[in-house]
Amino acid sequence: MEDRFNAYLLRSEDPGLDSGPLAGRTVAIKDNISTAGLETTCGSRILKGYIPPYDAHVVTLLREAGAAINGKTNLDEFGMGTTTENSGYGPTLNPVDSSRVPGGSSGGSAAAVAAGLADLALGTDTGGSIRCPASFCGIVGLKPTYGRVSRYGLIAYANSLETIGPMARTVADVSALYRVISRPDPRDTTMQGRPYEHDPVASVRGLRIGIPAEFFGAGVDPRVSAKVQEAIETLAGCGAVIVPVSMPSMKYALAAYYITCTSEASSNLARYDGVRFGPGGESQRSWHDAFTAVRGEHFGEEVRRRILLGTFALSAGYYGRYYGKAQTARANVAGDFERLFGSVDLLAGPTMPTVAFRLGELADPLSMYLADVLTVPANLAGIPAISVPCGEVAGLPVGLQLMGRRFDDETVIDAAAAFEAEVTA
Amino acid sequence: MVDESDVRRIAELADVGIPAEILPTFTAQFNRILEYFDILDTLGDERTGERSLHTVLREDEVCQSLPNEAVVANAAESEDGFVKAPRVM
């Protein structure tokens, strides 16, 4: 099938195996996940031509499960964006409306699944990069608990925040893919040895679902709020107990997120110097000039902006005010979730404050950052969160976000399955 | 607030080239973002939660290294099994 949406950076013809839990299923892989022998660019010109000599752990697991890997999907360069317009290889279009962005940064994976080019896809979620495009493209996307899927082979943007996760058209498929990829890996020592081995049970009966007021505040499109409120009523109709709650730390979450991710990124992206991989510099220049030239030429503007922000946040004299404070805010977000999960089983709200933007609509960096405000709290705390389609506003999909306790991805998936069953029935 | 010379200094520290023509816009955007970060100035130092992760250790067992050809395969230039890099003087 033709890729009319620029979902893929590279298409491949891996037949997969005859047996295994994913035999006969096609899987698209976000291009920030290393695939041995297949060019892996992370959407960046600085990795043009880079062919990893190894498979990411999740790719090994997919191959063993019989999956037919059918290509590498487009993304915002190094995952830095909310629209997939920041790719070094052109934007991906939203299959629902090709004048709109698919969301990001896993926009290629979401578009591939939404357009039927792949049954399943792997995305990665640093501050909403799975849930945002799932919401914008009308599919299901799960950000697992931090430490449940090996990140070995995931090209790091912000290590302490990000995780690989499943994307698909149904909750059952998301669950099936999650089962395959959450196997232990000694190479990722932040893994906590808690594989996901669950079969979804479509029920929310008796579950207490908290609705944080902050998720319906200023900046959230009232039409989106209304759609999500409807979805919450649907859950109540299925036997869930709805509890209004408050998350005071929310006002710090976005700043804490952007300081943390840019700080980590400024360091993670230091290795792209043109020496061991990627387009080389001129080796006869002195090293400082050669590195600066290579990095200036091949990194896109948003990547350079985030490297500079992170470098600044970590620099002498500013560390305490920025990075240090961000870690305090982060701890408080985690503390808020812990407190709330003492009295509720799940939290619900919109995934994104709006429906999909028009291409080019978010030209200003800060306004793009603000779009992540509802997804970043889950990354700061490392908790599981899913986006499941809950209807449309002006013909564009809206996502319901469900968040759960750390390592309780099972309840999140069960509730999403219950909602999905109710609305598709 | 930062000015253009601050941005240039940070760019130098990060070994990232910022062309002179985009420096003014870049600096203005940078300041809008920093202004947004100012919200953290209203936050105290007390923490209500903590991340309780701990590193799992690895046994001291030798694993297969890459063949030399694979090490130099992705390098722009190599020589006699070494990876070629810019001069350091």
Added chain:
Amino acid sequence: MSDGQVIIGLEIHCQLDTKTKLFCGCSTDYRDDGPNTHVCPVCLGLPGTMPAVNRRAVEFALKVAKAFHCEIPEECEFSRKNYFYPDLPKGYQITQYDRPLALGGHIVIESEEGGEKKVRLTRIHMEEDPGRLVHCGGGSRARYSLVDYNRSGVPLIEIVTEPDLRSPKEARRLLAKLRATLEYLGVYDYGKEGSLRVDANISIAGHDRVEIKNISSYKGVEKALTFEITRQRSLIRRGASVDRETRHFVEARGTTTASRSKVEEHDYRYFPEPDLPPLRVASWVDDISLPELPDARRERFMSQYGLSVNHARTLTGDLALAEFFEVVAGDDPLLVATWVADILLGELNYRDRSIATVDVARFRSLIALRKAGTITDHSGVEVLRAVLDTPEEPASIVERLGLAVTGEDIVASAIAEVLSEQPQAVADYRAGKGNALNYLAGQVMKKTRGRADPRDVGRRLTEALAE
């Protein structure tokens, strides 16, 4: 602190003798292999790779910390030190910054006055080594460099002392003690390239401090410091000021030169390594049992073998030497101590050889011959040299060179001959010139070709002259 006092603090990097690197499974034993042959995606810093901490490296570091009486905090953490350099694959080094493995502690050394001195430690932390750069195109005009990542990720500990050292000699003693302790602990292989590297901070009281970087041999430390003291003192004497700067030690010339790197302080932007959450290893310390360490062994050598403190200190200053001594000590430890500490070590030094190259069985035969009186100390040295330089058995060396002590006749006749041949010396002796006796004794020794015991010759010569 008295004016003009020398103040020295050291930062010592030691390579831990683990099988694999600090964060990946690549072997650290690359001595005989070509460049970039002990490298994997992790230590090459390929995109997507993650560090996984080597348990044994942590155990080794904790052993060292325990041996030096450090405090082990409940949690420690790895941080990233961000800077660019062509030998640094990730653009940062994973090290420990504000939460190191160990704090405080001390190392006991022999002080200038001969007593004991405690040199306080600031901290001990773990870190990874960068790769190795080869400069190409001829010296400072190099057009490019070549990188070998075999060393990248090798585990190091950095031991930082307080500025408690007062002379280059004390600095050398500290390093010797440190090295011996690491060897006793079994965490260190002195044979590995660059296994011990030192940065030294040195100042003259009341003046600015200079850092000398990257002294790669431990003999170099004493040389570099001695040079630096002379340089700083002469600046001060001329009324000039000592610049606060970083200098490099030029081993070949035994001098230090101002570093050409940027004068400004680096901004390393340290922050916690996000792929390695904190380590909780303090509780392991209780399970670590330390072997007998150099100080304890020295005390034992004195009590068990009756050795002098100097012999005991020398013999326990190196693990292989101490073990060699214990193997050959036999039933005459004092004789063996003298032979090993006073004679064998000198011969080995002269040949730039290690104790490991000495054939234990033949050394024992030599000691047996000496103990039986078959050879004198003097001819024993000749036999020892042949033992070191040839594969010949000591008994056969003695016979071939005719070195066996042959009873008193030869001494008696030699004395008789010398007395008749040297009337002037005899007259001088009788006139009270003391060194005439030494001259005559030398002539007797010459005639006996060293087979006689010099003390015996002296005694009998005096008797003969008295007649």
